[in-house]
Amino acid sequence: VLIWGPRAKNGFPSQNQPLQVQIRRDFGSSAFLVPNDIVFRGQTPATVLTWPMHTGPTTVKAEPLPTHRLLIESRRQDRTISRAGITRAHCLTYEESGFVTKFVQSLTVGHRKDRSANSYWPPTVFFPSIAPMSDLSHTDKNRTNETVELLQQLIRNKCVNTGESDSGEEIRNSDLLETFLEGPGVEVERFDCLPGRRSMVARLEGTNPSAPSLCLMGHTDVVPVSPDGWSRDPFGGELVEGEVWGRGAVDMLNLTSSMAVAFRHLARNGFRPEGDLVYFGVADEEAGGTYGAKWMAEHHWDAISADYVLTEFGGLPIDTPDGKKITLAAGEKGLGWRRLTVKGTPGHGSMPFGSDNAVLKAAEIIRRLGEYRPDAKLTEMWQHQVSTLDLGPDVKAALLDPASVWDTISKLDSPALARHLHACTHTTFSPNVIHGGVKTNVIPDSVEIDVDIRTAPGDSDRVDQHLRDALGELFDEIEIRPIHDDPATFSSTDTPMWHLLQELMQKAHPGAPLIPSLIVGATDARFYREKGSVAYGAGLFSERVNSSDFMSRFHGHDERVDIDSLALTTQLWLDVASNFWEKVNR
Numbered sequence: 001v002l003i004w005g006p007r008a009k010n011g012f013p014s015q016n017q018p019l020q021v022q023i024r025r026d027f028g029s030s031a032f033l034v035p036n037d038i039v040f041r042g043q044t045p046a047t048v049l050t051w052p053m054h055t056g057p058t059t060v061k062a063e064p065l066p067t068h069r070l071l072i073e074s075r076r077q078d079r080t081i082s083r084a085g086i087t088r089a090h091c092l093t094y095e096e097s098g099f100v101t102k103f104v105q106s107l108t109v110g111h112r113k114d115r116s117a118n119s120y121w122p123p124t125v126f127f128p129s130i131a132p133m134s135d136l137s138h139t140d141k142n143r144t145n146e147t148v149e150l151l152q153q154l155i156r157n158k159c160v161n162t163g164e165s166d167s168g169e170e171i172r173n174s175d176l177l178e179t180f181l182e183g184p185g186v187e188v189e190r191f192d193c194l195p196g197r198r199s200m201v202a203r204l205e206g207t208n209p210s211a212p213s214l215c216l217m218g219h220t221d222v223v224p225v226s227p228d229g230w231s232r233d234p235f236g237g238e239l240v241e242g243e244v245w246g247r248g249a250v251d252m253l254n255l256t257s258s259m260a261v262a263f264r265h266l267a268r269n270g271f272r273p274e275g276d277l278v279y280f281g282v283a284d285e286e287a288g289g290t291y292g293a294k295w296m297a298e299h300h301w302d303a304i305s306a307d308y309v310l311t312e313f314g315g316l317p318i319d320t321p322d323g324k325k326i327t328l329a330a331g332e333k334g335l336g337w338r339r340l341t342v343k344g345t346p347g348h349g350s351m352p353f354g355s356d357n358a359v360l361k362a363a364e365i366i367r368r369l370g371e372y373r374p375d376a377k378l379t380e381m382w383q384h385q386v387s388t389l390d391l392g393p394d395v396k397a398a399l400l401d402p403a404s405v406w407d408t409i410s411k412l413d414s415p416a417l418a419r420h421l422h423a424c425t426h427t428t429f430s431p432n433v434i435h436g437g438v439k440t441n442v443i444p445d446s447v448e449i450d451v452d453i454r455t456a457p458g459d460s461d462r463v464d465q466h467l468r469d470a471l472g473e474l475f476d477e478i479e480i481r482p483i484h485d486d487p488a489t490f491s492s493t494d495t496p497m498w499h500l501l502q503e504l505m506q507k508a509h510p511g512a513p514l515i516p517s518l519i520v521g522a523t524d525a526r527f528y529r530e531k532g533s534v535a536y537g538a539g540l541f542s543e544r545v546n547s548s549d550f551m552s553r554f555h556g557h558d559e560r561v562d563i564d565s566l567a568l569t570t571q572l573w574l575d576v577a578s579n580f581w582e583k584v585n586r
């Protein structure tokens, strides 16, 4: 393996001068080998690496390299590429004067057995993104290891929430956290909404009853998996090439575990916060909080109340045309789930002509919902978000105009980006469940349609008006029943906590400003915001994380998190709790 780039002043490539990477291998005819773990020998500035997309052949050119050359050696056993011809999670270890940073990049090797015109031959190595490394010098290896271990255990406890009241069994994770956290000075309480649906609260009492309280809230449940789509055991909690794998690794057992490690470390070292420091390990976030945060807010608010709350999810570095920025969730969309009941008149299925068939009416209602175009809701958060997009100035201007935002989004190249941007700017309507009819030869007189409606900020009390606009005269043919109603919520970005997070995140990502982001799903933060608390979705992720690839791991296949991110996040909670009250008093 060779890596080279233009010689810079100090003898090594500089940030603006892309490095070239080539892997040379003698390939057999049926399988390819790629080195699995590569050690980088040589001193190199930590900020050096901007790696270009490299799509050329993998053989090294014969001509002498005109530039500085670094030799790397393969350290571990080679690995045969899977039958699909693709291997991922290629690990490079990077050593520099006692400072070791690991980063993983996604390496894809195209592989075709034949040499037909459209096949890759010789095999082509793509480097989609190798980001520079994060500075981990301010983090503590022991704390990081504790987070890794606790995260693995939380994953293995498999607290899968299907939405059924008897699923989740968060008692396993709750008890694990209780055992982990209990000790001198820590008050622990547990709350069983239903058998098995346990939440727990640990508290370090503040020295000043009038000082603001701070809650670190992590949910203990995870969503189900489709095991066929996974390359590893979704509940194995395996540590592979610097990443912890498993359901919940990013949503959000990574935060739940790192918060517990920070809390315990502070408690064991005699830390006395000025206001109460609360750790809240909560059940049932993934099904709306009915047996978790919602129930706790209604029945045990005293146990969990806090002036400031940190929970999922933010702290993701993203590359923008104006440089790196870090997202922090300041708000989320509302839920306005509705069940629409469509009525008809029963009759014999052998004579359908002119019948009042509820299924046919429901079909038209669903079609209209699919075509409905609500007005755009463009917030200040949206302006920040548009500024981060790598799109031309005309496109960006069109995205900021309520009249053109829908059409502009529909013309974007990336369907995933379009979906997300649309959700950020509109109240959305997705008819997701339909029940109706009783028998093949009976014309149905009733159909129920469950519509997942997500309200944009400022739109939460207009759900039924939207349905009227969408359905026209058919609106009068349906009964509407709310299934779930929670308004969109938002916390100000001008708070001591916001400013503190802005400062602390600089340690990992120097110079990167925080930008407020809107979560298009729902988190437990909304229960706090509705009570007047300031709640942000935080965390801190490393350079190893590629933001778009990363987002697909939420509720997706192959969910995993890198250890660097766990190190940064654990340290973030420690720093937040250690500095928060001083910041408030300043």
Ligand SMILES: [Zn+2]
Pocket: 219, 251, 252, 285, 312
């Ligand atoms: Zn979550």
